[in-house]
Amino acid sequence: MNIDDVIFRSFASGSSGNCYYLGTYHSGILIDAGISARTIHRHLKSMGLDMSNIQGVLVTHDHADHIRAVGTLGERFHIPIYATPEIHGGIDKNYGVVEKLRNSRRFFTKNEPFDINGMQVNTFGVSHDSTDCVGYVIDFQGQRFVIATDVGCVNDELIANVATANHLVIEANHDEQLLLNGPYPTYLKQRILSDKGHMSNRVCANVLAQCYHTGLKHVFLCHLSQENNDPEVAYRTVREALEQKGVDVDKDLVLSVLPRLEPTPIYTFC
Numbered sequence: 001m002n003i004d005d006v007i008f009r010s011f012a013s014g015s016s017g018n019c020y021y022l023g024t025y026h027s028g029i030l031i032d033a034g035i036s037a038r039t040i041h042r043h044l045k046s047m048g049l050d051m052s053n054i055q056g057v058l059v060t061h062d063h064a065d066h067i068r069a070v071g072t073l074g075e076r077f078h079i080p081i082y083a084t085p086e087i088h089g090g091i092d093k094n095y096g097v098v099e100k101l102r103n104s105r106r107f108f109t110k111n112e113p114f115d116i117n118g119m120q121v122n123t124f125g126v127s128h129d130s131t132d133c134v135g136y137v138i139d140f141q142g143q144r145f146v147i148a149t150d151v152g153c154v155n156d157e158l159i160a161n162v163a164t165a166n167h168l169v170i171e172a173n174h175d176e177q178l179l180l181n182g183p184y185p186t187y188l189k190q191r192i193l194s195d196k197g198h199m200s201n202r203v204c205a206n207v208l209a210q211c212y213h214t215g216l217k218h219v220f221l222c223h224l225s226q227e228n229n230d231p232e233v234a235y236r237t238v239r240e241a242l243e244q245k246g247v248d249v250d251k252d253l254v255l256s257v258l259p260r261l262e263p264t265p266i267y268t269f270c
Contacts, residue, residue, distance in 0.1 A: 001025065006141050006269045008167065011035060011043045013149075013222045014260030018066050020169065022119075022138060022145060025049070029116055030057045030073075031136060031147050031169075034065040037072040043263050051077040055117040056106070059083040060149055061130035062090025064097075071097045074104030082106045082116075084123075090131030110134055124161055127152030129196035137161050143269055145169075149223050153195035154207055162211040167269060169258070170207070172221040172238065173198035174228035182228050198223070201234045205241035212247055218267065221257045231257040 003025045011019040017035035021028055025048060033040065037051075044050055057073055059081060060066055070091060074081040081104050083091065088105055091097055108114055113122040120139040127133070128150040135148040135158065146165035148158055162168060179189055179200075192198050199207075208219060221234050235257050239249050249255050258264060 006143060007047075008145070008218075008220075008267045008269065009043070009047070010169075010220065010222070010258045010264045011040060012261060012263070013258035014224060014226065015065050016226075016260060017068060018060075018149065018223065019069075020147070021047075022140070023053075023055075027053050027055055027117060029055055029119065029138075032060055032066040032149075033057050033069040033073055034063075034067060035069060037069040037076075040069060040073070046263075047266060051079065054079050056080040056082055058121065058136055059087055059091070060135070060147070061128060061133035062087050062094055063130050063150070064094060066150075067091055067094060068096055071099030071101060074101045075099050078104060080104055080106045080116075082108055082114075082121075084108060084110060084132050084134065086132035087130075087134075124157035125155070126150070126158065127155065127196050128198075129191070129194075135161065137164075143167065151199040152197060154199070154203060159207065159211060162207055163213060164215075166215055167218040167220075168216065169220045169222050170204055171199040171223045172201045172204040172229070172234045172257075173223050174200050174225045175230065175233050175237070176200050176202060178230070178233070179225075179228040184227065192228070198225075201229065201237040204234075205238045208238060209241040209245045209247075212242060212245060214252070216253055218254045218269070219256070221255075224257065224260060226260060231259075 018032045020031040122137040123134040138145040147169045
C-alpha cells in the first residue's frame with residue numbers, strides 16, 4: 001500500500017443511502033452522504049482515515065438517501081458541502097436533514113470546473129426528479145472519474161462524459177420486467193420508468209456499449225433497487241451488451257456491482 005495511491009470505495013449504494021469515497025490514504029472527498037455520520041466515520045476509520053481527512057462532500061441532489069448526513073458533516077465537522085444553489089435550497093427544505101447547513105455551504109454552477117485539493121471537478125446536468133441533479137467528472141492524478149447516479153433519461157452530456165471516463169460509477173437501478181411485474185403501485189412504476197426517474201439495466205448497458213473505449217478500465221454499477229433488480233441480472237445484462245460489441249469484460253475492463261448496504265473493498269487505481 002502506498003499512501004499516495006488513488007483509491008475508491010463505496011460505503012453504500014441504493015435507496016437506503018449512497019456515499020462514495022475518492023482520494024488517497026491521506027485525504028479525499030465524499031460523493032453524497034446519504035448514510036449516518038457515525039457509519040461514515042466507522043468506514044473511514046477502517047481505512048486509517050477520519051473526518052479531518054475529508055476535503056469536501058459533492059452532492060448529486062437533494063433526496064434524503066443522498067444527503068442524510070450533510071448537516072452533521074458540514075456543521076459539526078466543518079467539511080465543505082458542494083452543491084448548486086438549487087440543490088442547497090432543496091437541502092434546506094428537506095426534513096431528513098436535522099442540522100441545517102450554514103457556514104459549510106459551497107456553491108457551484110453546472111459545467112463550470114472548480115478545484116478541491118488538487119482534484120479538478122466538473123459537473124453535468126441529469127434529469128432525475130429532484131430540485132436539481134448533477135453528475136460529476138473528477139480529474140485526479142491523470143485519471144478521470146465519472147459519477148452518474150439517479151440519471152433519469154440519457155442525454156448528450158452523459159454520453160459525452162461516459163465516453164471519456166477511465167473509471168465510471170453509473171446507475172443500473174432496475175430490470176424493467178422485474179419492475180413491471182413487481183409490487184410497486186402503478187404511479188411509482190410510471191415515475192421510475194419516466195425520463196425523470198431511474199436508468200434501467202438495459203439502458204445502462206446500451207450506454208456502455210455505445211460509449212466503450214479502451215481507456216475505460218472500471219465500471220461500477222450503482223443504485224440497484226432492492227425490489228426491482230438483482231445484482232446478477234444487472235451484471236449479466238451489462239456484460240452481454242459489452243460482449244456483443246466485442247469487449248472482453250474479463251480482460252479489457254473490470255465490471256462490478258456495488259452493494260446496497262455494505263462497503264466495498266478498497267479499489268486502487270494506478
